[in-house]
Amino acid sequence: xxxxxxxxxxxxxxxxxxxxxxxxxxxxxxxxxxxxxxxxxxxxxxxxxxxxxxxxxxxxxxxxxxxxxxxxxxxxxxxxxxxxxxxxxxxxxxxxxxxxxxxxxxxxxxxxxxxxxxxxxxxxxxxx
Numbered sequence: 001x002x003x004x005x006x007x008x009x010x011x012x013x014x015x016x017x018x019x020x021x022x023x024x025x026x027x028x029x030x031x032x033x034x035x036x037x038x039x040x041x042x043x044x045x046x047x048x049x050x051x052x053x054x055x056x057x058x059x060x061x062x063x064x065x066x067x068x069x070x071x072x073x074x075x076x077x078x079x080x081x082x083x084x085x086x087x088x089x090x091x092x093x094x095x096x097x098x099x100x101x102x103x104x105x106x107x108x109x110x111x112x113x114x115x116x117x118x119x120x121x122x123x124x125x126x127x128x
Contacts (some may be wrong), residue, residue: 009093014049017042025106034128035096060091060098069106100126 005011017039020026026036038059042052062080072078081087091098109123 002101005104010053013095017049017052032096032128034099034125037110038099044054047117052061056091056095056099060102061088063099063102063106064088067102 003010016031018038018064020036020043023036023040026039027033029036038055039052041057045051045055063078064087068078068082087101091102102128103122107119107126110116110119110122
C-alpha cells in the first residue's frame with residue numbers, strides 16, 4: 001500500500017485508471033492489452049487506485065512465487081535472493097514489465113518437463 005505520489009510510474013498508473021472509460025476503446029490504445037485488462041478488472045472491483053496496485057502485486061508476485069516453489073530446493077535462500085537482488089522490488093516501479101517477467105518465470109517451469117506448447121502460450125501471455 002502506497003500513496004499515488006510515490007514512485008515514477010505510480011502517478012501514470014493512477015492516471016490510466018482515471019482515464020479508463022471502456023475496455024473496447026482502451027484495447028486499441030498504446031498500452032499493453034494485458035495491462036488494460038488488469039485495469040478493467042480493477043475498475044470492476046473498485047475505483048480506488050490501491051485496488052489496481054493490489055491486483056498488480058498479485059499478478060507480479062504469485063507467478064514468481066510459483067516458479068520459485070517449482071525450481072527451488074532451498075526456499076528460504078531462493079526467496080531471500082528474489083527479494084534482495086531487486087527482482088521483487090523492480091515491479092514496484094516497472095509494474096507491467098515485472099508482471100511479464102513473473103509470467104515468463106512460470107513459462108520456464110514448462111520447459112524442463114518438455115511441455116513446450118504451454119511454454120509458448122505462457123510466453124505469448126507475457127508478451128501481451
